[in-house]
Amino acid sequence: MSPRLLLVHAHPDDESIGNGVTMAAAVAAGARVTLVTCTLGEEGEVIPPGQAHLAADREDALGPYRERELTAAMRALGVRDHRLLGGAGRWRDSGMMGLATNRAPNAFWGADPDLAGRQLADIIEDVRPHVLITYDPQGGYGHPDHIQAHRVALRGAELAAPRHRIARVLYNCLPATEAGRRLSALTDTARAAEPVAALGDLPGVVPDASVAVTVHGTAADAAAKQRAMAAHATQIRVREDGTSFALSNDLVQPLWETEYYTLAAGVPVPDGATDVFAGLDLEESR
Numbered sequence: 001m002s003p004r005l006l007l008v009h010a011h012p013d014d015e016s017i018g019n020g021v022t023m024a025a026a027v028a029a030g031a032r033v034t035l036v037t038c039t040l041g042e043e044g045e046v047i048p049p050g051q052a053h054l055a056a057d058r059e060d061a062l063g064p065y066r067e068r069e070l071t072a073a074m075r076a077l078g079v080r081d082h083r084l085l086g087g088a089g090r091w092r093d094s095g096m097m098g099l100a101t102n103r104a105p106n107a108f109w110g111a112d113p114d115l116a117g118r119q120l121a122d123i124i125e126d127v128r129p130h131v132l133i134t135y136d137p138q139g140g141y142g143h144p145d146h147i148q149a150h151r152v153a154l155r156g157a158e159l160a161a162p163r164h165r166i167a168r169v170l171y172n173c174l175p176a177t178e179a180g181r182r183l184s185a186l187t188d189t190a191r192a193a194e195p196v197a198a199l200g201d202l203p204g205v206v207p208d209a210s211v212a213v214t215v216h217g218t219a220a221d222a223a224a225k226q227r228a229m230a231a232h233a234t235q236i237r238v239r240e241d242g243t244s245f246a247l248s249n250d251l252v253q254p255l256w257e258t259e260y261y262t263l264a265a266g267v268p269v270p271d272g273a274t275d276v277f278a279g280l281d282l283e284e285s286r
């Protein structure tokens with residue numbers, strides 16, 4: 001039986017930034033990978049000047065454009081099943097915490113967790129994943145759509161449980177020691193002619209001992225992640241060395257070729273696990 005992985009993310013680009021290697025490696029290993037993206041990122045800033053006209057305060061056409069970026073990113077990772085929660089445009093990007101856009105009529109931040117959770121439960125009952133990956137309760141860095149994606153992911157898993165119980169739930173994370181080392185390396189090199197992010201700017205930093213799964217991937221998986229992140233060109237600038245990137249805030253941060261997870265719920269992870277499915281009886285959670 002092929003293992004099945006479900007990822008729940010807030011905006012187009014989060015999946016490639018946080019899980020590009022994990023997704024590419026799972027596909028290469030024969031797993032079925034399903035991505036659910038909750039919004040189209042309509043409120044995002046736009047990096048390339050040539051696309052600035054798409055922004056919400058201009059033509060408000062960024063959502064469909066980012067959907068096409070997402071399709072290109074999934075092609076780079078080999079992921080064939082990617083779905084928009086509730087259908088394209090059902091839930092709108094809420095903008096950063098505290099903005100008026102948080103209260104827009106269909107802002108994801110205002111979604112009823114039971115309604116959105118039921119939309120996800122329908123997907124869970126269809127896909128029957130062994131593993132679910134999403135954000136920690138803080139959404140990694142406090143973005144309202146990330147917090148809501150966490151809440152909806154757990155609510156959906158709960159609503160689907162009578163028909164399909166997900167064996168393991170993992171949260172994206174970054175180990176503090178390695179994150180600090182990588183940021184120091186970026187700061188020390190001549191390449192950092194740009195400002196480098198601080199540890200507090202990175203999402204989901206945890207004590208090293210909290211990391212349950214470390215996915216290394218291959219060089220091909222890392223290259224696929226770089227291509228997938230570059231496909232989200234309105235949001236991400238992959239730097240020429242391929243080992244760092246910047247968002248529209250121009251803060252340089254590591255492009256992680258290794259991805260890390262904490263165990264949120266379900267079957268314990270064997271020590272030193274390098275595979276999100278490690279130790280699972282796939283037949284048991286058909």
Ligand SMILES: CC(=O)N[C@H]1[C@@H](O[C@@H]2[C@H](O)[C@H](O)[C@@H](O)[C@H](O)[C@H]2O)O[C@H](CO)[C@@H](O)[C@@H]1O
Nearest residue numbers: 011041043044045093094095096247248249
């Ligand atoms: C990675 C991620 O979640 N990006 C979100 C985020 O974008 C950031 C936001 O525009 C912020 O104001 C910038 O300083 C930062 O550089 C951006 O990454 O929030 C957007 C609006 O909700 C969202 O569209 C984007 O995907």
Ligand SMILES: [Zn+2]
Nearest residue numbers: 010011014146
């Ligand atoms: Zn996001």
